[in-house]
Amino acid sequence: MMNKSLNHSFYGQAQAQQRLAAKCSLISENRFCVEMSSFSNEAVRVFQTIPTRSYDPKTRNWNFHVKDYQLVVSKLRTLKDKLKVEQIPKYVLECVNQSQDEVFVDYNKLDPALSSALMPFQIEGLNFGIDKKGRCLIADDMGLGKTFQALAIADYYREDWPVLIATTATMKAVWEETIRTYLPSVPITQVQYMVSGRDYIGDSKVLIVSHDMMTRALDKLLQRSFGVFIVDESHVLKSFKTKCYKSALLLAKKARRVILLSGTPALSRPSELFTQLDLIDNKFFGSFYEFSTRYCDGKQTNFGWDASGKSNLQELEIVLAKKFMIRRTKEDVLKALPNKKQELITLDTKLEEFSETDRQCLVALGEKYNNQKKSSDKHAVLLTYFSETAKMKIPSFLHFTSAGKKVKFLVFAHHQVMLNAIEDIVRKKNLNYIRIDGNTTMDQRKYFINKFQYDDSYLCAVLSITAANVGITLTAANLVIFAELHWNPSIISQAEARAHRIGQENTVVVRYLIALHTADDLIWPKLQEKQETLKQVGLCRENFDRVEIKKQNKDVVLEGLDLNGSSSDIRAYFSPQKKRKREDKVEDVFDDGLDDILSEHVEIKEKEIFDDGMNDVLCDIDF
Structure with a gap:
């Protein structure tokens, strides 16, 4: 009896080891692919029944229109004894299937000095921010005027003011000068740079703080209830461990509009994006575990959870552009810029x-x-x-x-x-x-x-x-x-x-x-x-x-x-x-x-x- 039980156990393990993996992921807003861990005749026969099927000989993957996603998954499930299906997360499907309504932008709400200074691609950035209801990441190349676009979005939602701008110490003068020049309707006495936690900030319409001061004066900033929160060089918040990120998260939860700016939102690896995306919408991915499992090849090791890798990056790029981020390079928008x-x-x-x-x-x-x-x-x-x-x-x-x-x-x-x-x-x-x-x-x-x-x-x-x-x-x-x-x-x-x-x-x-x-x-x-x-x-x-x-x-x-x-x-x-x-x-x-x-x-x-x-x-x- 024991031998039969052991044989049955070994047979079950061998069966489990023989199961193939079929990973589904987006390759564009309209199409997804199924990546097989190994060739399967049964899976190919299923793919050939899908109307929108297409085979890519380079990747050796089959891809289909997103509208056939449920059909493909349901048919693959019939092979569950031989095939394990890794599905596309629900939040990704909802993101790409969401209808894109045209957003009306009333440019008369902007300060005339700022409105007249915006270049066409910066107006596009303004439109993107308004389409995302003032919660977005502007990741344009360095030198393309992210400051102008952030101020334009903030100015559009002036009814939600006061504005808190967290930036580096070196950028304080740039923000002050830009506000003074292009938002003349804001009295200069109501634009303040916080140099000490003891500073009175009750009358400020626009408050500029360093990332470090944001952490040290957190309680005072939370009491002020800023409706618009701008984080410049937001990639500094890439780590869960920092007090800076934890402070920014509390401020972002209280603000109606959150505008992040960074020409380099991820310096090295995809995991650095999560903390910034979490400030914009802390419910979208669910948790860092879900995000890192899907996009960082997250796995448990002897030293803890390892999220240093990369996976499904093409899908992540689509989600970023659809939900969170607008990014243009100098080559995209400045055709006359020298090489x-x-x-x-x-x-x-x-x-x-x-x-x-x-x-x-x-x-x-x-x-x-x-x-x-x-x-x-x-x-x-x-x-x-x-x-x-x-x-x-x-x-x-x-x-x-x-x-x-x-x-x-x-x-x-x-x-x-x-x-x-x-x-x-x-x-x-x-x-x-x-x-x-x-x-x-x-x-x-x-x-x-x-x-x-x-x-x-x-x-x-x-x-x-x-x-x-x-x-x-x-x-x-x-x-x-x-x-x-x-x-x-x-x-x-x-x-x-x-x-x-x-x-x-x-x-x-x-x-x-x-x-x-x-x-x-x-x-x-x-x-x-x-x-x-x-x-x-x-x-x-x-x-x-x-x-x-x-x-x-x-x-x-x-x-x-x-x-x-x-x-x-x-x-x-x-x-x-x-x-x-x-x-x-x-x-x-x-x-x-x-x-x-x-x-x-x-x-x-x-x-x-x-x-x-x-x-x-x-x-x-x-x-």
Whole structure:
């Protein structure tokens, strides 16, 4: 009897293991596909009975019109002994099946000064916000006037005022100036910037706070009952762990209109979107578990719930566009904007130029990174490796000269040691320059920006990639140099947009300086992986695969003259010893975890001197 019972149990397990999986997901607003885990004659026979069937030989998937969804699922259920069907969530179907009524927009409700300043695509953004009843995410490219669109939506719903604007400390002056210029109907005395939790805010119609102040003065802000809530650079709320997100969620629940602004709503992975979407509609996805299971390949591991992956990104892109987000790139709306040319320069880094200790340190870090098994251990080593790389790249950077035609250029770096070295080089070349980093005050930033933009004698801007990648316009430059990389492609795109934006009249050349046998060998492929994932969800159109590759030449000119060299596959320049291996686990390729490490260790404090806490944080973290 026992043997029969065991045999029956084993037979049942074998049957369960033989069941195929059929995953349904949207591929457009009108069509969905069924992805089979393996070929099934029975399933094919079912598909062939559906009127709207179509077979894609590239993906080897069958797809159908959304109107036949229930028919397909019901027929597949007849194969339940052999097939397990993963259905499209109900909220997705309701989203795409919802009738699209034309929304009437009374533009007479807008302040005339603001209404007349809006460009056609910004009016489209206004219409989108009103169609979503003032709860939306404006994710346009950097430099396309998200501030104008947010203020237009807020102005349209003036009966719901007062307005709360949470932004970065550096953007405070931009918001104030825009409101003063384009909303003259709002008395300047009713536009207030909160600098202390003790400030009286009872008379303010528009209150501007930093993200940090929003957290520290939460109780006072909740008592004021803001009907319109604008969150600038909303990607800072990407983590559940931060007090900033928890504060924003409470304020969003009380507000009738919630407008989020970010040119980079997800810096690395799809899971970063959930907290922002939750502010707009905290009931749509149900929970983070449901969202991450569907779109982040969420799964239980020995270390807890892992939501660092990616899945069903095409469907997520459709849901975002239909329900939450409007996104346009500069190429979409600014046809006259000059091109952007990207070049990767492989520096002539010679390890023999360094001391034996330095060489051993660099080689040891590279080997240690490759030998680590745990992701957390890899992260810690990479942080140190990145810091050491900055020191090793400085001599190679010295090879640049300032001969030839002089044009304005921006130089971005991350570590203070590299920023200081660049500043020394520029000073020795007798070039007038500005420097903006985490220690630059808001007043200094404005003065430096004006100097660079309008004084022809100022040729160089030395910039921290984390302190100067948003909130400034430097279109006087048409050359952008990255002395160091950043592990997020979105951060790099933001930095490039300081020059490549509205007001630029010339082609912008962007150069990434890569040093072989350093952490650059690891960071560059990480950037490519992340960029590809963000492209799949509609949040990135850049393509580092098409970047022109050049070798450093001793006659390289910093100001933008032609370089000698030939294009090649980037992988040919990676060190064979440290060439990155693509592993099967998604998290090892895609989730580097560096952003979460930074968010856990950095506390942004409100003070007159703008210190975003990011400069040199990599080499300051004690692991």
